[in-house]
Amino acid sequence: MKQTPTRGGDQPLILSDKQGFDRRWFAPNLKAVYVPSRYEQVEEYVASALSEFGHDVKIASGRHCYENFVYNDSTRAIIDMSAINQAGFDAERNAYFVDAGCENWSAYRVLLNRYGKTLPAGSCYSVGAGGHISGGGYGLLSRLHGLTVDHLSAVDIVTWDAALGQAKLRHVSEHSSSQEERDLFWALRGAGCGNFGVIVRYYFAKLPDAPDYATQWSFAWDWDKIDQMTFDRLLDLYAEICAGMPNTDFSLLKLNHVSNGQIGLLVQFAALPGVSFQQHCQQVDARVRALEKRFAAIAPAAALQRPMGGHPGWMHTTHSHLNPQHLTYLEALQTVNGSGPNQFGKYKSAYMNKAFPSCQKHQIYTWLHHQPEGMDKDALKQSLLQVDSYGGVINEYSSAATPVPQRSSIMKLQYQTYWNNDSLPGQRHGGSSREQAQAHLDWINGFYLSVYADYGGTPNPQNDKDGVVDGCYYNYPDCDLGTHENGKIDQAMELYFQENYRRAPRNLVQVKQQWDPQNYFRHAQSIPVK
Incomplete structure (x- = not known):
């Protein structure tokens, strides 16, 4: 009998195999991890995994999924x-290509250092x-170059024909000979996450030239100087800036809980091709002075007291003064190149x-000032609403060009809360750990x-x-938006994909x-068959 591959084909499972990046997620019943290291192994491992473990097989690349789609009680095998x-x-x-297991930083370094190219992808x-990438892909250059x-x-993807018990590696694109493969390629451009097969490699016929330079400017406002009226004016101004900023510019407004002490702002200004370093600095300095004037009319700026947290754009370091930092593009990538610590x-x-x-x-x-009863006063210090600038070139595509329909938005919001404790892997959902988690989830x-x-x-639009x-x-x-288990999957899918979910001619x-x-x-939130 053929031996089931575990780690690397013959090594026993280790505890880390069962753990996601988010410490909430754990796969206690995992039996095997298939780790292909060569192209020709992917078909073999997909066939072996699905033949032996059926519907209880999941796919991982970086383990960063925000929900327990991979690491959960039902998972018995992971590719x-x-x-x-x-x-x-x-x-x-x-x-150009990027393999499915390649992490953001490795992709950026290779494309930049060898080819002078870049991707408008994430910063973690x-x-x-x-x-x-298969979920859309978005980052600090997306206003300039669109989504990834x-x-x-x-895309190279291994699909599974259950009737024949056969896995097949396919190269799908808009130029595929069959309409079915062209439709599959469309779906993989925003909804490929564990829905249709095992993605092996992404291809890009053309990529943007990487900027030579990028300037980053970060500062903060002290919460004790911001009342409701000042806060309202700040949000109004930020939305106005997002709607009118040049496509080269990108911003992250981190509306931290009041216990953090500050609200943070990061702005990045990317250089256009052919612009000298001196010209770039002059252009950016003029834009910074104009923004400073507009913000100063609302509330005085302050230096950051601590690194800005949250995803994307976790910053491990902060600038010690309020002046913009003129950097090479690689330095700019490194500055915001953070995933943060493993937490819940x-x-x-x-x-x-x-x-x-x-x-x-x-x-x-109100909620950024809310202190839940019984929760430690510093428990929400890392919790925030992050408001990213959006739009630019992203808005030049139709809502049906890819499964991602949000092509008119000017801002993208991410609500985030974090916590930590000393509970052991697989034992994090009981007692005080459960109470701690529930308090954050309730907030x-x-x-x-x-x-x-x-x-x-x-x-809901x-x-x-x-x-x-x-x-x-x-x-x-x-998963609070709806899952297969609670019968509200359509509600969630409509929020993610709108007409592209099931109402459009191609869906x-x-x-x-x-x-x-x-x-x-x-x-839990995969595309349904019916």
């Missing part, structure tokens, strides 16, 4: 793509390409087409429900007559029916 982790140029395909260094999937030209976390998302309505500003301010869920109360408790909100981001999964449910009709590739 771990971390050993297929190269980036470069494929001469045969005449395209250890996030794996497998999930990040907007540059995707082809919960996340929620929202897109916004317009500035914050008064009711939302009031609720955000973030109450926060979210209150902000979107006028739309039914979520940023179908309930928004004013066109302010625009749904949620699939790469920031949130994700139809692609799922074609490529995985027996639903082998599934999780």
Whole structure:
């Protein structure tokens, strides 16, 4: 009898195999981890895993999923793509490539240092390409160059024919000979996360030239100088800036809980090709002075007291003064190249087409000052609402070009809360650990429900007559929106994909029916077959 591959083919499982990046997620019943290290092994391992463990097989690349889609009680086998982790140029395909197991930092370094190219992808260094790109891909250059999937030209993926018991490696693109493969390629550009097969490699026929320079400017406002009126004016100004900033610019507004002491802001200004360092500095300094003047009219700026937390853009270091830092592009990548420590976390998302309505500003301010009864006064110091600038080139694509329909938004929001304790792996859901987790979950869920109360408790554009909100981001999964188990999966999928879910002529449910009709590739928020 053929021996089931474990780690690397013959090594026994270790505790780390069962643990996700988020310490909340653990797979206690894991029996095998398949770790292909060569292309030709992927088909073999997919066939072996699905034949032996059926529907209880999951796929991992960087382990960063915000929910327990991979690491949960039902998982018995994992196909771990971390050993297929190269980036470069494929001469045969005449395209740049990034393997599914390649992490953000490795992809950036190779594409920049060898080819002078870059991806408009995320800033968290250890996030794996497998999930990040197939969910849309978004980062500090997306306003300038669009989403990562907007540059995707082809995908290598292993699909599973359950009737024949056969795994097959396919190269799919807009130029595939069959309509079914062209539809699959479309679906992989925003909804590929564990839904249709095992992605092996991404191809990009063209990539943007990397900037030579990028300037980063970070500062803060002290909470003790911000009342509700000042807060409202700050959010109004930030939305106005997001709607009108040059495409080269990107910003992260970190609305930390009041216990943190400060609100943080990071702005990055990327240089255009052909602009000298001196010219770039002059242009950026002028923009910074203009922004300083506008912000100063609302509240005085302060130096950051501590690193800014949160995803994306966890910053381990802070600038000690309020002046912009003119950097090479590689230095700029390194500055925001953080995934943060392994902690327990919960996340929620929202897109916004317009500035914050008064009711939302009031609720955000209220919940950032809310101190739950019985919770330590410093427990929410890392908790925040992060507001990223969006738009730019992203808005130049139609809502049907990829499964990602949010092509009119100017801001993208991520609600985040973090906590930690000394509980052992696999024993983190009982006693005081459970109470601690529940307190954080109650805070973030109450926060979210209150902000979107006028739309039914979520940023549902179908309930928004004013066109302010625009749904949620699939790469920031949130099981509270709905799952297969609680019967509300349609509700969640509509928030993520809107018409592209099942109402459009080309839709994700139809692609799922074609490529995985027996639903082998599934999780709590996977695309349903029916």
